[in-house]
Amino acid sequence: MKLPERNVEIFSPISPSMLADPYSVYRHLQREDPVHWHEQLNAWIVTRHADCIRILGDPETFINDYRKIGEEAPEDILGLQTLDAPEHTEVRHLLIEAMRNIDMPAWIEDCSRVADELLAEVNLERFDYVKQFNEPLALRSMCLFFGIPHFGDEAKFHEAQRRLVLSMDFGLNPDLLEPGVEARRYCTSVLAPYAINPPPTGLLAHVDFGRTGPLTGYVLNALRQMFVAGFLSSSSTLSCITRTLVERNLLNLDEPLKVSNQVYNELIRHSGAVQVDTRGCAETVTLGGKEILRGTEVLLVPAAANRDPAVFSRPDDLDFTRESNPHLGFGKGVHACIGAHLAQSLHMPVLTQLSERYRLTLAEPPVQRPTGTLRGLNHMFVTARPR
């Protein structure tokens, strides 16, 4: 990839060149300017593993609740991703407690049945893995987890998710923000009635709304964040890692691929969808030799940290024998992904079963989604030949 001339902003995640290959830009920044000031985003871009770890491990300095640095926050965004201790801790504990009541083996079995049903409906000679399999599976897996029969109108749900994922890049294109805000309101409006009339099973059945008191609004927003992340992060990741496997012909080997923990974690490290996490800086500090002033925003790039040669040998290689793999694909620290075990419990058997039953090959080149914060695909037409 040709890198831009000096003074041209190199970190432009929704430019065609970075959509095609963000990793050479990450490597360049890691080498030349690991804590990089981005004029348009008005934020620092942090690409080295050690610096990302430092930020994620210090939630008092690097905060999620921007009200502490004088920014306004609409009530409906205040949930897990946008609160700090003590409210964040309370809301997170409440949700983790509710999650403990879910019968995970039954959920995994239900999801596996849904995967079978979806595959039974497609033309195996040529189908869109993203739109006909992965996204409907992610939506239904979350409905099952939440204990709700459906998330309103399916077409409306997918349009809302499209707007939400595009809006994550609003710093680079402010026009993307408002449609995302509306989509967020729509998602809350679907989930809110369940706080009053919970379903008999699933996560919503186990959140004790009688005990949430003044936190009720935050809990509801956190549930929306979970549903959205459980759909968007999960489906985007499954698209990205399946693409990596299919492009390397690894789902077309004589021996089916067994997606173990080690294999899955290497796929997340190498091809994870989450590119950027954000924090606000609550105290002036020095990071990578740069003075980060109180009140500025920091964008840490786990996808860059995950290929940092200071931590991972041959970082661009997909190496299923890699033993030490301290990747940041699910974050780290108090805001680490609350749904990581769900994603893993869904993706590992789905990929393994797919590989045991079919030989999967690309029917057409995949179509990249034009999103930088959360990479993903719009389409990937594949052929599945029964073994």
Ligand code: HEM
């Ligand atoms: C492979 C799929 C997934 C990936 C790669 C992923 C990745 C991440 C990452 C990197 C973070 C940390 C963000 C930060 O530090 O700013 C995070 C947080 C979060 N994730 Fe996930 N996630 C996935 C699936 C899920 C699922 C299935 C759920 C819900 C069921 C979920 C819900 C959340 C929530 C609510 C947070 C915020 C946690 C907090 O701030 O306390 N994610 N995720």
